[in-house]
Every structure is written in C-alpha cells, then in structure tokens.
Amino acid sequence: MTVHFKQVTIVGVGLIGGSLGMILKQQGLADQVVGVGRTIENLELAIKIGAIDRHVQDPQLVMPGTDLVILATPIESYSGHLKQWGRYLAEGTIVSDVGSVKGPLVEQAESLMPPGVHFVGAHPIAGKEKSGAGAATSDLYQNALCLLTPTARTNAEALGKIRHMWEVAGSNVHSIDPFLHDWILGAVSHLPHVAAFALMNALSDLQQHTKGDAELLNYSGGGLRDTTRIAASSPEMWRDIFLWNKDNLVLMIETLEKHLQRMKSYIQQNDEAGIEHEIAKARDARQRLK
C-alpha cells in the first residue's frame, strides 16, 4: 500500500506528537507537517528539530487543506478542539489520536466528526520521563506496541492508512476493541500509576512520623526508585486518564485494596503460610513478565 499525505496537522507538538512529526517527514509520508499548539517557543523548537515544517495560530486556516489530523493533546481537550475546527475539515480527511483512554473518547470523537471525515483511534504505548518537542526522537516508537481501536463505524481505508503509518514508525500494531483497550490499560498502566502515586504519598506521611531528622529517602535502594519511577508523571494528563477510565479504575483500585488488606491480615495473624503463598503467587506472576 502506498500511503502518502499532502498535509498532516499535528495538534499538540509534544514528545508524542513531535516524534510522530519527525517520522512523517523523515519517512516521506507527508509533503508538509503543520503544528498547532499553545506555546510559540515549543513550536519554534519543533521546527528546528524537524518535527514540523511550520505552525499556525488558527487551526481553522489549515484544516481545509489537511488530509490527516493527529490529536496529541490531553484527552480532556479533544471535544474543545474538534468543536473549534472540525467543521473546516474536508470530506475524506482522517482524524486520529494518541490518547491513553479510548472507549468513551472514541465514541465522543466519532459523534463529533463531520460527514465524510473518518476517525481512527490510536494509542502508541511509548513515552519517557521528559516531555515537550525538545524530547522528541524519530525512534520513540521503534518496537513499541501501538493499539488501534476501530469500531463498527471505522472506515477501513482510513484504518489501513493509520496502521501503515505506525508500522513505518517501527511499532507493533494491533487492533483491539476500544473498551477492552481501557480495561487492559487500566490494569497494566493506570492502576500501577495509582499505586505509585499512593506509595509516594504514603512515604511523605510516614516521613512526618519519623523520629529525629532522619530523611527516609536517604535510606532507599533501587527497589523504591524503580517502584515509584512512574510517580514522576504529569498531574494533568493522569487526572484526565483516571477520570475517563473511572469505572474500570475504581474496580481495579478495589482489587488492589483487597490484596493489601489480605496481606495485612496475614501479617497481623502471624499467618506464615498465607504470607508466603501470597508472595509466591506474586513472584510467579512477575516471573512471567519478561
């Protein structure tokens, strides 16, 4: 399949959007890549590193000539963006995204598409601790999983083009139901973030109850560093993810609470076999995770 776009507009040129822009340009997938964003400094930087060709303040002006829009802003802002410039999109245009929640977001985006404009939900599972266009690299998606979330309403040709784009980026592309996506990512990504945030906040509490002037964090080894690495994440981004995946996440937090409660009871009751069984189960499961 030959996939080529005349003009791709990336809304939100951060780490994720900027890296995709670099790939679109380097791989010759687009004649022109336009950036839309809130801060001029970041957009100028994006031009300098080759993530976009130019940027505009009024997305309305470029949307009629755009054949692919990538939404790479916080998921909560999707509807505001689509309401602002959706009606300027030409028939046949594809709108795709990179958001970490899919089910209700895809439903919303589909409902906001003008006639003849095709939405394709996508979630490249990649990232690093740094953010902004300055952190973008053209190998960010190499060997990373990229999940596409087609529905009964998804245009097959548009889906094929988005799949091709992510394959060219080096990703392992899989299609999955958008609501199943949210269940799975809730378990393997959102819940671990909740746990890491709660653990850091518990440590802050415990610091307050520490005798003398001992600084707890001065005594930590690699274990705590690894366990809480993802706690250094964006509050705005994760607030939105938690709320958009609310029902799954509440149930999952309760599942985690159940296991903490169980371990606590075993410890309180000096139940050696119970503790050992819980740890052995966890260890065996962890050893299956390569």
Added chain:
Amino acid sequence: MTVHFKQVTIVGVGLIGGSLGMILKQQGLADQVVGVGRTIENLELAIKIGAIDRHVQDPQLVMPGTDLVILATPIESYSGHLKQWGRYLAEGTIVSDVGSVKGPLVEQAESLMPPGVHFVGAHPIAGKEKSGAGAATSDLYQNALCLLTPTARTNAEALGKIRHMWEVAGSNVHSIDPFLHDWILGAVSHLPHVAAFALMNALSDLQQHTKGDAELLNYSGGGLRDTTRIAASSPEMWRDIFLWNKDNLVLMIETLEKHLQRMKSYIQQNDEAGIEHEIAKARDARQRLK
C-alpha cells in the same frame, strides 16, 4: 586501625554472604574464611569462586577457632543457629549479621550471646535479582549503604571492626538505632515490596476477568515492569521480614490504604482538583528522590 581476623565463619553463603567472603579474602581481612550452609553444591561453588576457603558440616567444630561469625541466613533462623553453636564461641569473638530487620532481632541476638561474645547488628543495603553463591561479586557493596545498629550493650571495639570491614567493602557505613532502622526500612523497602506483591496479585485477579483471550501482561510497557520488579523476590525471606517488622508494617500498609482510598474517592466524585493535587504531591516527592 588494623583489622584482621584469623578465621571468619560465614553462616549462609548466598549472594550476600558469598560476596562478603570474596571481599574478606581479596582484601586480606581474614587468614581463612569458612562456610556453613545447607547444600554442598552451593558451598563447593563458593570455594570455586573464591568466596570461602573451606566448608564444614558441623559449625560447632570451627566456632572455637573463629573470631568473627557472619550470620547471613534468613532472619527467622538466627536463634536456631545461635542455640546450636553459640556456646562454642570463644571469648572476644564477634558475631555480626546482614539481616533486613534489626530491632527485635538485635535484642534476641544480644540475649543469646555467651559472656564475652560481642554482637554487632549490620544491614548492607545491596542485592540483585539473582541469589546463591554463584551470583556473588566482590563489588556488590561498592557505594552501597551499610547500616550498623549498635545498642547500649554494643562493644565499641567490635563495632569499630565491623565498620572497618564494611568500609573496606566499599560501603557508606552509618550507625542508626535498630528500631529506627526498622521504621525507615519498613517505609522505603518493606512497604514497596508489599505494594509490588499486591499489585501483581491484583493483576492476576484482573486477568481472570478479562474478556476473550487477551493476556494483560502482553500489553504492558516499562512502567509495570519497573513498578513490579521487586515482586520477583524470595517468599521465605520476605515472609520473615514482614513478620519481624509487623507493627511498623501494619501501620504503613494502612497509610498506603488511606492514600489509595483517597484517590479512589476523588475519582468516584470526579474531583479533578483533588486528583491533580494528589498526583502533584506524589510527583514532587518523587522528583526529590534522585
């Protein structure tokens, strides 16, 4: 200070004990290092890699000629060991350990010392995922923290010798009250282990409720891998640590539960500001952890 031992007996020649044995021999801190353990294969391997000079089946036979004993077995076994061969120790001998819990263990060990035998509690904070003498390396303790836990009963000269030994091993040695040690390590090590075990077990539960044949762990990125790395730890070792640090740990698990409960409520109530505040607090705390 010149510190030299005629004969060091290491009880439990695994990763920790074996690495210390290699250092004692390579640095010329001991004329002879004797190993005591349960499996001959492991002890033979320890000789081969230069962690010990020889091994014995009956520790009683070597204890009279030993001037330093290192207890490097699971903490639950300390009293059994001390009762088996403690009475054969000569006056002036030092007994030290490497255990992850100190307060009640140090009290117990001190109460089991024969007259004139000096106990010095020590906890080198080092380790890796592999275990056994085969994983031992002479640089394991380089730049690692090593906590000594003297009490009012600790012999100053014995303490100085143990400090010197760990400094020669390359550790940053600090002295700390044994009960404060347990509070601190409870927070920065034992609680993160509880959290990692509970998270893995929660994921196993959630897998059971996953539609179709999707394997949750196939969708995980680096976040889950880091967060749960320490879940692949020894059930026996951690069972003992949890029970010996029971009172601290129960309170700490409750602190973690409180923060999970709080985040869950904010999510249930769509409290955007509350969620964002909790995450920002966690992120700020995590950013202070280098």
